[in-house]
Amino acid sequence: xxxxxxxxSFSDINTRAVxxxxxxxxxxxxxxxxxxxxARGKNADExxxxxxxxxxxxxxxxxxxxxxxxxxxxxx
Numbered sequence: 900x901x902x903x904x905x906x907x908s909f910s911d912i913n914t915r916a917v918x919x920x921x922x923x924x925x926x927x928x929x930x931x932x933x934x935x936x937x938a939r940g941k942n943a944d945e946x947x948x949x950x951x952x953x954x955x956x957x958x959x960x961x962x963x964x965x966x967x968x969x970x971x972x973x974x975x
Contacts, residue, residue, distance in 0.1 A: 921929070938946055 937949060941949065
Protein backbone atom coordinates (compact mmCIF):
# COMPACT_ATOMS: atom_id res chain seq x y z
CA UNK A 900 0.00 0.00 0.00
CA UNK A 901 1.39 3.43 -0.93
CA UNK A 902 2.35 5.81 1.83
CA UNK A 903 -0.25 8.40 2.78
CA UNK A 904 0.39 11.91 1.55
CA UNK A 905 -1.00 15.16 2.83
CA UNK A 906 -2.28 16.20 -0.59
CA UNK A 907 -2.86 14.84 -4.06
CA SER A 908 -2.54 16.81 -7.28
CA PHE A 909 -5.05 16.88 -10.11
CA SER A 910 -2.45 15.35 -12.42
CA ASP A 911 -2.23 12.38 -10.03
CA ILE A 912 -6.00 12.02 -10.20
CA ASN A 913 -6.06 12.26 -14.00
CA THR A 914 -3.30 9.65 -14.34
CA ARG A 915 -5.11 7.29 -12.00
CA ALA A 916 -8.43 7.89 -13.76
CA VAL A 917 -6.96 6.87 -17.09
CA UNK A 918 -5.34 3.73 -15.72
CA UNK A 919 -8.41 2.77 -13.68
CA UNK A 920 -11.04 3.74 -16.26
CA UNK A 921 -14.24 1.76 -15.69
CA UNK A 922 -16.17 0.26 -18.57
CA UNK A 923 -19.21 2.12 -19.91
CA UNK A 924 -21.43 -0.52 -18.33
CA UNK A 925 -19.84 0.04 -14.94
CA UNK A 926 -20.30 3.80 -15.21
CA UNK A 927 -23.97 3.35 -16.14
CA UNK A 928 -24.49 1.01 -13.20
CA UNK A 929 -22.80 3.39 -10.76
CA UNK A 930 -24.87 6.34 -12.01
CA UNK A 931 -28.06 4.30 -11.74
CA UNK A 932 -27.24 3.21 -8.19
CA UNK A 933 -26.32 6.79 -7.22
CA UNK A 934 -29.65 8.04 -8.58
CA UNK A 935 -31.57 5.44 -6.60
CA UNK A 936 -29.70 6.36 -3.43
CA UNK A 937 -30.18 10.11 -3.96
CA ALA A 938 -33.91 9.58 -4.61
CA ARG A 939 -34.47 7.63 -1.41
CA GLY A 940 -36.90 9.46 0.90
CA LYS A 941 -37.47 12.44 -1.41
CA ASN A 942 -40.81 13.64 -2.71
CA ALA A 943 -41.54 14.47 -6.36
CA ASP A 944 -40.70 18.18 -5.99
CA GLU A 945 -37.38 17.43 -4.30
CA UNK A 946 -36.53 14.92 -7.03
CA UNK A 947 -37.40 17.43 -9.75
CA UNK A 948 -35.15 20.07 -8.19
CA UNK A 949 -32.30 17.61 -7.69
CA UNK A 950 -32.65 16.37 -11.27
CA UNK A 951 -32.60 19.92 -12.62
CA UNK A 952 -29.52 20.81 -10.57
CA UNK A 953 -27.66 17.69 -11.71
CA UNK A 954 -28.63 18.34 -15.33
CA UNK A 955 -27.25 21.86 -15.02
CA UNK A 956 -24.06 20.44 -13.53
CA UNK A 957 -23.73 18.07 -16.49
CA UNK A 958 -24.27 20.92 -18.94
CA UNK A 959 -21.58 23.04 -17.32
CA UNK A 960 -19.13 20.13 -17.30
CA UNK A 961 -19.83 19.49 -21.00
CA UNK A 962 -19.21 23.17 -21.78
CA UNK A 963 -15.95 23.14 -19.81
CA UNK A 964 -14.84 20.01 -21.64
CA UNK A 965 -15.53 21.60 -25.03
CA UNK A 966 -13.67 24.76 -24.05
CA UNK A 967 -10.71 22.71 -22.82
CA UNK A 968 -10.61 20.71 -26.06
CA UNK A 969 -10.59 23.89 -28.15
CA UNK A 970 -7.88 25.44 -25.99
CA UNK A 971 -5.70 22.32 -26.22
CA UNK A 972 -6.13 22.18 -30.02
CA UNK A 973 -4.91 25.76 -30.33
CA UNK A 974 -1.90 24.98 -28.13
CA UNK A 975 -0.84 22.03 -30.30
